[in-house]
Amino acid sequence: MINVLVVDDDAMVAELNRCYVAQLSGFSCCAVASTLQQAKELILDNQLAIDLILLDVYLQQDNGLDLLPVLRESKRPVEVIIISSAADATTIRQSLHYGVVDYLIKPFQFSRFEEALTGWQRKKKLMDSRPFYQQADVDRLIYGNPSPTDDGKRLPKGLTPQTLRTLCLWIDAHPSEEFSTDDLAAAVNISRVSCRKYLIWLAQTNILFTSIHYGATGRPVYRYRLQAEHSAQLKQYCQ
Numbered sequence: 001m002i003n004v005l006v007v008d009d010d011a012m013v014a015e016l017n018r019c020y021v022a023q024l025s026g027f028s029c030c031a032v033a034s035t036l037q038q039a040k041e042l043i044l045d046n047q048l049a050i051d052l053i054l055l056d057v058y059l060q061q062d063n064g065l066d067l068l069p070v071l072r073e074s075k076r077p078v079e080v081i082i083i084s085s086a087a088d089a090t091t092i093r094q095s096l097h098y099g100v101v102d103y104l105i106k107p108f109q110f111s112r113f114e115e116a117l118t119g120w121q122r123k124k125k126l127m128d129s130r131p132f133y134q135q136a137d138v139d140r141l142i143y144g145n146p147s148p149t150d151d152g153k154r155l156p157k158g159l160t161p162q163t164l165r166t167l168c169l170w171i172d173a174h175p176s177e178e179f180s181t182d183d184l185a186a187a188v189n190i191s192r193v194s195c196r197k198y199l200i201w202l203a204q205t206n207i208l209f210t211s212i213h214y215g216a217t218g219r220p221v222y223r224y225r226l227q228a229e230h231s232a233q234l235k236q237y238c239q
Helices: 011-023 034-042 064-074 091-097 110-129 135-143 161-173 182-190 192-204 230-235
Strands: 001-006 027-033 053-054 079-084 102-105 207-213 221-228
Touching: 001 011, 001 034, 001 110, 001 161, 011 027, 011 110, 027 034, 034 053, 053 064, 064 091, 079 110, 091 102, 102 110, 110 135, 110 230, 135 192, 161 182, 161 192, 161 230, 182 192, 192 221, 221 230
Parallel strands: 001 027, 001 053, 053 079, 079 102
Antiparallel strands: 207 221
C-alpha cells in the first residue's frame, strides 16, 4: 500500500484529493496537513509511513515549496506531486529542480490525477523490483511506460510472431517458474542465440522480470520470470 500525505490549506480541496486517493487501488491517505508546519512535523515523524506527498504551493502565509528542502534534508524516501494553481515558470522550474515527480495545475480532471499517481506507482514498482537496470528500464523510468496500443505488438526486425508464440506459450504454462535462456531454448528446441533475442525483447516490454546470478566462474547468468501483472499482455502473443 502506498501511503499518501495531502498538504493543502483549503479543507474542501484537501477532502476532494483524499477522496480521489481512496478511489485508486493500492493507495491510502495516511494524513492531511493544512499548514506548512503541520506538514514538516509529519515528515519528521518517522513513526508515520509516507511514500508520496500531494503538495499545494499556496499555503496561507507560506510557500509549499519550502517543504521540499526539509524533505530532502530528512533523507526520507518520499516523492512529491505538486497540485496547485501556481502556473508561473519560476515555481515550476523550482519544483522540478527539487525532483517532484509530477505537477498538476488546478483545476484538473480526475483522469489526470489518476494518471499522475498510477504512473508514479508503475515507476516505483519498477525501481523496487530491479537490482540492476537495462537501458529500456531506465527509459521507462524517465519517459514512462508506453501505452498498450496495437503499435506495441510490432516486433523488432528479426523476430517472428510464430517463434514468439511458441516461447510465450511455454512461459504462460510455467507462470511462476524462473528460467534461463538455455532452459527455454532447450524446452522449445530453438537456438540459444535466437531465444536470447526474444527474451531481451520480452524484458524490454516489461512482460518478464530479469535477475542476474553470478556462478563460480564469475560470469553473469540472466534468469527470467513472468511478471504476473503483465500475464494478460503475454497471452496476446500466445494467440
